[in-house]
Amino acid sequence: MTSHARVQAALSAVLDGEASARVERFVRRHLATCAACRAVADADAAIDARARRLVPSGTAPWLDDLQHRIAQEPRPGRARRARLRRLVPVLVAAVTLAAVLAPAVWVRMRQQERVQPVGPAVTTTVRPMGSASAAIAAARAYEVALYDGSPDPWMMLTPAARADWGGRRRFTDSRMAADMAEGLASRADPRIPARAVPLPTAPGHWLVVFSGTVMSEGIPYREAFVVGVDLTPGRGGIMDTDRRAAPLAPDDDSTLAGNRLSAALPKDAGPVRAWIVVDDGPPIPATVGGGAITLVPDPPLERGEHTWAVVAAFPDGVLTADATIQRVP
Amino acid sequence: MDETTEIARAKAGDRQAFARLVTRYQARVRGLARTLLGDAALAEDVAQEVFLAAWRALPTYRGQGSLASWLLTIARRKAIDLGRGRGLDDPLDETIPAAVGSATDQLVDIELRRALELLDDRRREAFVLVVVGGLAYGEAARALGCRSGTVASRVARARADLRELLKERVT
Numbered sequence: 001m002t003s004h005a006r007v008q009a010a011l012s013a014v015l016d017g018e019a020s021a022r023v024e025r026f027v028r029r030h031l032a033t034c035a036a037c038r039a040v041a042d043a044d045a046a047i048d049a050r051a052r053r054l055v056p057s058g059t060a061p062w063l064d065d066l067q068h069r070i071a072q073e074p075r076p077g078r079a080r081r082a083r084l085r086r087l088v089p090v091l092v093a094a095v096t097l098a099a100v101l102a103p104a105v106w107v108r109m110r111q112q113e114r115v116q117p118v119g120p121a122v123t124t125t126v127r128p129m130g131s132a133s134a135a136i137a138a139a140r141a142y143e144v145a146l147y148d149g150s151p152d153p154w155m156m157l158t159p160a161a162r163a164d165w166g167g168r169r170r171f172t173d174s175r176m177a178a179d180m181a182e183g184l185a186s187r188a189d190p191r192i193p194a195r196a197v198p199l200p201t202a203p204g205h206w207l208v209v210f211s212g213t214v215m216s217e218g219i220p221y222r223e224a225f226v227v228g229v230d231l232t233p234g235r236g237g238i239m240d241t242d243r244r245a246a247p248l249a250p251d252d253d254s255t256l257a258g259n260r261l262s263a264a265l266p267k268d269a270g271p272v273r274a275w276i277v278v279d280d281g282p283p284i285p286a287t288v289g290g291g292a293i294t295l296v297p298d299p300p301l302e303r304g305e306h307t308w309a310v311v312a313a314f315p316d317g318v319l320t321a322d323a324t325i326q327r328v329p
Numbered sequence: 330m331d332e333t334t335e336i337a338r339a340k341a342g343d344r345q346a347f348a349r350l351v352t353r354y355q356a357r358v359r360g361l362a363r364t365l366l367g368d369a370a371l372a373e374d375v376a377q378e379v380f381l382a383a384w385r386a387l388p389t390y391r392g393q394g395s396l397a398s399w400l401l402t403i404a405r406r407k408a409i410d411l412g413r414g415r416g417l418d419d420p421l422d423e424t425i426p427a428a429v430g431s432a433t434d435q436l437v438d439i440e441l442r443r444a445l446e447l448l449d450d451r452r453r454e455a456f457v458l459v460v461v462g463g464l465a466y467g468e469a470a471r472a473l474g475c476r477s478g479t480v481a482s483r484v485a486r487a488r489a490d491l492r493e494l495l496k497e498r499v500t
Binding site: 009011012013015016018040043044047048050051052054055056057059060061062063065066067069070071073075 | 341344348352355356357359360363364373376377380381385441442445456457459460461465481484485488491495
């Protein structure tokens with residue numbers, strides 16, 4: 001990838017304060033000497049500034065009305081508890097009905113299990129999911145450590161890498177702190193098992209940190225954080241995996257057409273090695289070429305919902321993983 | 330008083346504490362609703378409904394994500410629900426928010442809102458949540474139900490689209 005393309009690809013994250021210190025420094029250095037990229041950066045910054053102007057200034061005209069309406073409302077929680085109390089008889093009826101209907105539903109489901117092979121062209125629905133399957137697949141493919149619970153990433157950095165991050169934690173920003181706090185709070189949740197695993201010490205190994213279930217607003221999400229760590233003496237450090245996950249974003253670039261699983265790749269990605277994992281099976285080496293990672297499963301996928309994950313190893317040592325669920329009708 | 334205390338008080342039924350939170354976040358919620366809907370009056374209705382819904386749902390807010398993220402998630406859902414009836418051919422409301430600049434600035438703002446309307450819905454939502462709403466990629470990802478890498482990709486593409494659409498206007 002040329003410097004211009006790399007800079008312009010990273011620019012958006014830099015403007016949003018989401019790029020790593022290393023990437024930000026690289027972009028800013030380039031902008032200092034490149035008028036073309038600086039024009040793009042200036043245009044983006046101007047658009048952002050204009051967009052922020054669309055936020056109305058002054059006080060909302062409905063504040064008094066809202067206060068009046070809230071004054072009529074019960075205190076938070078009371079209305080909810082009242083609604084729940086009203087729901088109890090409905091729930092009892094629903095459970096009773098479900099118990100009565102369960103045998104018939106089970107028989108019907110068993111009948112539907114006899115699935116047909118996929119047709120030549122199918123429409124798909126895509127919804128993103130946490131890349132737990134992909135992380136596990138990556139761990140298998142690379143024979144790396146699989147963590148249940150996240151070690152402190154800062155402690156895994158080498159002194160050189162810490163210096164590269166400005167010698168301080170990046171998590172002082174309030175938004176990052178909120179994210180970290182959420183993660184830490186979720187690990188304190190008794191419903192989420194945590195298991196400490198010692199760090200691997202052999203040089204040149206990848207590490208996949210798998211966080212398990214994360215709670216967000218009371219809803220458990222299965223999530224995995226894939227962190228590549230190169231422990232080679234002298235050049236170890238955390239690899240920037242998340243940034244490279246973008247080209248594999250499932251709902252933008254991944255498709256399931258016919259019996260062909262495909263994830264888009266940047267044209268200049270270089271010699272990428274890739275695996276595709278279907279339904280938590282073993283990682284199967286995928287074909288890389290024509291700007292895509294492709295796999296034609298054999299035997300063909302059957303009708304129903306399939307989870308598939310792409311694991312790609314880029315030539316600069318970046319490991320990325322992404323997963324999606326797609327339905328074969 | 331810090332925000333955590335304000336939230337705890339509001340959850341306990343302190344309407345004044347909640348009013349202070351409303352004051353703090355009303356501009357962002359109104360801005361998000363307005364940018365997503367392109368209709369000032371409808372956006373104000375949505376914003377008020379967001380805070381009423383937030384008051385009712387406060388017990389479910391566990392403080393794991395930021396309050397801004399929670400409110401903007403509600404705002405996005407409400408904007409989608411209430412904006413569904415608005416036809417694509419409805420004229421864009423060209424009322425400029427208070428504190429406007431020069432006539433040229435106003436024109437550029439109208440151009441920007443027109444350009445935002447032309448964006449792919451998913452890219453527009455990601456751009457608005459991050460740039461207008463000020464959410465981090467992770468927070469926007471939770472609001473949109475996708476990965477933060479996807480948010481990054483959508484915001485970058487939205488910027489590229491806007492740059493192209495506003496080529497002559499924004500320099």
